[in-house]
Amino acid sequence: MKDLNDILKDLPENVALIAVSKSFSTEEVQELYKQGQRAFGENRVQELARKNEILQKETLIWHFIGRLQTNKINHLLKIPFHLWQSCESLEMAKEVDKRSDRIINVLLQVNSAEEASKQGIPPALALEEYLKIQENCKNINLQGIMSIGAMSEDKKEIEKSFKITYKIFEEAQKYGAKICSMGMSSDYKIAIDCGSNMIRLGSILK
Numbered sequence: 001m002k003d004l005n006d007i008l009k010d011l012p013e014n015v016a017l018i019a020v021s022k023s024f025s026t027e028e029v030q031e032l033y034k035q036g037q038r039a040f041g042e043n044r045v046q047e048l049a050r051k052n053e054i055l056q057k058e059t060l061i062w063h064f065i066g067r068l069q070t071n072k073i074n075h076l077l078k079i080p081f082h083l084w085q086s087c088e089s090l091e092m093a094k095e096v097d098k099r100s101d102r103i104i105n106v107l108l109q110v111n112s113a114e115e116a117s118k119q120g121i122p123p124a125l126a127l128e129e130y131l132k133i134q135e136n137c138k139n140i141n142l143q144g145i146m147s148i149g150a151m152s153e154d155k156k157e158i159e160k161s162f163k164i165t166y167k168i169f170e171e172a173q174k175y176g177a178k179i180c181s182m183g184m185s186s187d188y189k190i191a192i193d194c195g196s197n198m199i200r201l202g203s204i205l206k
């Protein structure tokens with residue numbers, strides 16, 4: 001695993017690093033833990049449950065960042081995760097809200113690049129959906145916006161998608177949003193320049 005300081009030393013103070021461990025073994029997670037990393041992200045409920053079980057002794061702060069199927073909600077809720085970053089609709093928020101007996105921290109995922117392959121609400125509908133979730137789901141504590149940058153070689157295209165995300169975040173800030181989660185291994189520097197305060201890095205940490 002990489003020396004985390006190589007990445008941390010260049011991060012602005014307000015930017016949180018989530019280590020995306022979906023392709024890491026539990027030993028590799030432990031290695032990062034020893035380097036001081038606490039926040040980890042997984043995109044599958046099964047794998048999150050497995051790692052959480054094995055790594056119980058460590059105080060890991062789990063983020064769920066993947067597509068959530070309705071039939072996995074109860075399983076997810078049994079795990080003490082910190083933030084569900086990938087809520088993409090009022091409908092899903094309601095499903096989780098209904099089944100949860102505790103307050104869940106949530107980000108609304110926006111498909112800012114409007115790519116068919118991507119999860120997330122279209123940008124034009126995002127703020128309205130954000131407010132509806134806030135209004136309708138008593139167990140959902142909305143904390144901000146998450147997005148994946150445009151899948152492109154063109155820096156301008158990537159930047160454009162992050163700027164769209166940030167605009168929505170700015171609007172949502174009027175309603176209490178605090179987190180703007182964007183930026184992965186290949187594009188996190190661009191994301192930070194566009195206002196991200198939470199990056200999700202996987203492959204670059206290996």
Ligand SMILES: *Cc1c(COP(=O)(O)O)cnc(C)c1O
Nearest residue numbers: 020043065184185200201202203
């Ligand atoms: C896998 C994944 C990441 C990390 O991607 P890398 O390119 O490995 O840094 C970040 N966010 C989400 C939602 C992911 O699924």
